[in-house]
Amino acid sequence: MSALTGVLYAALVAYLGGWYTGYWSGNFALLLFILTAVTMLYWLAERxxxxxxxxxxxxALLANDAKRREQLAAQGITQVDGNVEPARQQILQQPWWLDWTAGLFPVILVVFLLRSFLFEPFKIPSGSMVPTLLVGDLILVNKFHYGIRLPVINKKIIANHDVKRGDVMVFRYPEDPTTDFIKRVVGVPGDEVAYINQKLYINGQLAPTQPVDNFYDDSGLQRVYRPRFTEKLGEKEHQILVQPNAQHIFRPDRADGPFPFQENCRYTVEGVTCKVPAGNYFMMGDNRDNSRDSRYWGFVPDENIVGKAFLVWMNFGNLKRIGTFFD
Known part of the structure; x- marks a missing residue:
């Protein structure tokens, strides 16, 4: 068993090493599920x-020692050398391969349950959600807000809140479901979403915006001040960045070809207009001129939803960000 455990750990290290160096993409949810299952088998075998x-x-060691002492006592020998207690403790000691498998099972199980059904951490890798979320923000995602889903296969088994316009949502990237993305929901099923000349329209109505100030955006290659606005989608306001007169050519650019329901979208020199199909959502970044989103790769299906983002719990480069709630 020790050799088998060594092989399993070597395979784990090789998998993580290839994942870290980019030789292949990893699925952390699947990995955590496998680790939970394997350590559970060891835990059951141990117990x-x-x-x-x-x-x-x-x-048996104690019984043999007691029998030996009894036999010697019958011969009149009362002073017997040897203490079997150290040997007994050594026999009872858990071997390393069980300590590093069965011993870790309770911890891995708790992490698996918390991450699968309650809260999952997520790191903001890019500036597409500036100014709401900054590069380096470590956030928490509410996994049960939109319903309970089975781990790994992500199938919803219990419904909860509906997705609303304005929600900040983490989802599996439609082009590569092994990668998690984060954007803001701007269109729900049945909506007609139009982004024309840098203005957002929902069902023909201009989304209300108000200028705020200039925000120093250092998330991209160009570190510049961008005009910041408040925008209202649904019941709550949030902030966005828009660079006036920025030049964009909106067109579908999915690497795997036309995206599902692409016929629902019209692309012109002024922008893009899409009718959101049932069971899908239209997502956009708050950094409107620096976000590759549904305007390019299409809709997010309901089965890709991971959860609702709501809290910055750490940013090692900006500690003032800790405890920031957002919508």
């Missing part, structure tokens, strides 16, 4: 086989 076997061997 019902290995631990009882060690206790039986330790009891």
């Amino acid at each position: 019902f086989h290995f631990a009882p076997a060690r206790r039986a061997a330790a009891d």
Whole structure:
């Protein structure tokens, strides 16, 4: 068993190393599920086989020692050398391969349950959600807000709140479902979303905006001041960045070809207009001129939803960000 455990750990290290160096993409949810299952098997084996076997061997050692002492006492020998207690403790000691598998099972199980059904951490890798979320923000995602989903396959089994316009949502990237993305929901099923001449229209109505100030955007290659606005989608306001007169050519650019329901979208020199199909959502970044989103790669299906983002719990480069709630 120790050799088998060594092989499993070597495979784990190789997998993580290839993932970290970019040789292949990883699925952390699947990895965590496998680790939970494997350590559970070791835990069950330890509880019902290995631990009882060690206790039986330790009891046999004590029984043999007591029998030997009884035989020597019958011969009149009362002073007997040897203390079997160290040997007994050594027999009872859990071997390393069980300590690093069965011993880790409770911790891995708790992490698996918390991450699968309650809250999942997520790191902001790019500036597409500036100024709401900054590069380096470590956020929490509410996994049960939109419903309970089975781990790994992400199938919803219990419904909860509906997705609303204005929600900041983490989802599996439609082009590569092994990668999680974060954007803001601007269109729900049945909506007609239009982004024309840098203005957002929902069902023909201009989304209300108000200028605020200039925001120093250092998230991209060009570090510049961009005009900041408040925008209202649904019941709550949020902030966006828009660079006036920025030149964009909106067109679908999915690497795997036309995206599902692409026929619902019209692309012109002024912008893009899309009718959101049932079971799908239209997503955009708050950094409107520096976000590759549904305007380019299409809709996000309901089965890709991970959860609703709501809290910055850490940013090692800007500690003032800690505890920031956002909508």
